[in-house]
Amino acid sequence: VMGTPVTFTITVRNNGNINVSDVKIHFPLPVGFTFIGFSATSGAYDNSTGLWGNIDTIQPGGSAVLTVTAIVGRVDPDKMMQILILLDGSGSIRKQDLDIIRNGFVSAIGNESIFPQDGYVELTLILFGGNAGQQTCKVVLNPTVVTNETIDSVLSTLNTITTMPGFASTSCGFLLGCDTVTASSIFTQANRHMVLLITDGKASLICNIDGDYEADSPQGMSPLVAAVVARDYLIDEFGMNPMDDEIDVLAVHITDGSTYSWFKNEVVWPQPGYFAPPFHAELPLQGFVCNATDWDQFPNVFKNIMTNVLNRVKINANIVQASASDPKKVNNNDGVYIVAQSS
Structure with missing residues (x-):
């Protein structure tokens, strides 16, 4: 509902068999959402760039989690x-x-x-x-x-x-x-x-x-x-x-x-x-x-x-940097739609 907080949780997981380092995730909040804060099991999130970086090396089977909280606003479409x-x-x-x-x-x-x-x-x-x-x-x-x-x-x-x-x-x-x-x-x-x-x-x-x-x-x-x-x-x-x-x-x-x-x-x-x-x-x-x-x-x-x-709002998270990446490119990005409501 517009005017209320919403929490986004992004998990990056190492499904391979080698350590992965230098990971950066791009997770931009839609225009119209007001950033409140974040928490992360590793690294830091910069709302101005939408980048989550400085993530510790992720071992095989391991993961890192980012939680971002924002206020839902009215969002104009991002394309015609x-x-x-x-x-x-x-x-x-x-x-x-x-x-x-x-x-x-x-x-x-x-x-x-x-x-x-x-x-x-x-x-x-x-x-x-x-x-x-x-x-x-x-x-x-x-x-x-x-x-x-x-x-x-x-x-x-x-x-x-x-x-x-x-x-x-x-x-x-x-x-x-x-x-x-x-x-x-x-x-x-x-x-x-x-x-x-x-x-x-x-x-x-x-x-x-x-x-x-x-x-x-x-x-x-x-x-x-x-x-x-x-x-x-x-x-x-x-x-x-x-x-x-x-x-x-x-x-x-x-x-x-x-x-x-x-x-x-x-x-x-x-x-x-x-x-x-x-x-x-x-x-x-x-x-x-x-x-x-x-x-x-x-x-x-x-x-x-x-x-x-x-009234959908598209939310995307993409791996933009890593020492090793999944050969299946579809596994390097994820996203959902949410529908903002006035009441």
Whole structure:
């Protein structure tokens, strides 16, 4: 909770078979956190540089522990974030469901304590659904950086969402979403990217990577495979990084276990996927599937997802110097996300 103390414990362990000396760890507190103090079993921590050094030689199987205490503050994102929402607007979505969807978007995205309006987040929304031989997706909200100046226009546009009667053309949504976001004037693979697929069922139409976003004949490929191929295209084009980026699913009114398994094991990214809540805090990230048993639950589930994704604070600790290092570089750094709350 903002304004209260939080304690971070960093342990560096020697898993090898030789002594390790001259170890330095970089552990910078996020901007906005107020440093209180530290304790260490060895060495000293300099908050101004984020360096923990002068650590005694660590013998095989041994370790050293640093504890840092700070006050939680409001933290601005450390990089631009581009959010892509892929909304299933196919024939199974009723008019009353659509009203709930609109209200859920407006309620969460219009709430500045949940969805920042300070220019750090760009939002894009794609609607998909249709029939074979037709264009089966469209851009509802072009990439828009959300600010106090643009928020009214964003909310007004979200209130215009309609349906696209027909079948779930999930692959078309991924492809159009990818091409729309990468065409944004602020796009770079260095940005943080989050894709949220909102749907009430499995993919049921195929869209090839041919630029027309129309449903295509199967030609030996199932709609489920086509959706994953399109997802992989997006991952490659975005240059997605498991330390920053994710593809998640908000599944609504689904009772078929195989559909949930497909979302968790094939669609979300990074793998392995998991069911949320609770939301995992460990890095690297894992894609998640959230469940709303019906559309009435959608606003609350969507709000919880946005709260988690947009209010994370990334905490990293990295070994920056040592007489010997682990050949598996992933073992030389670690990190978690925490979510700062106002109350």
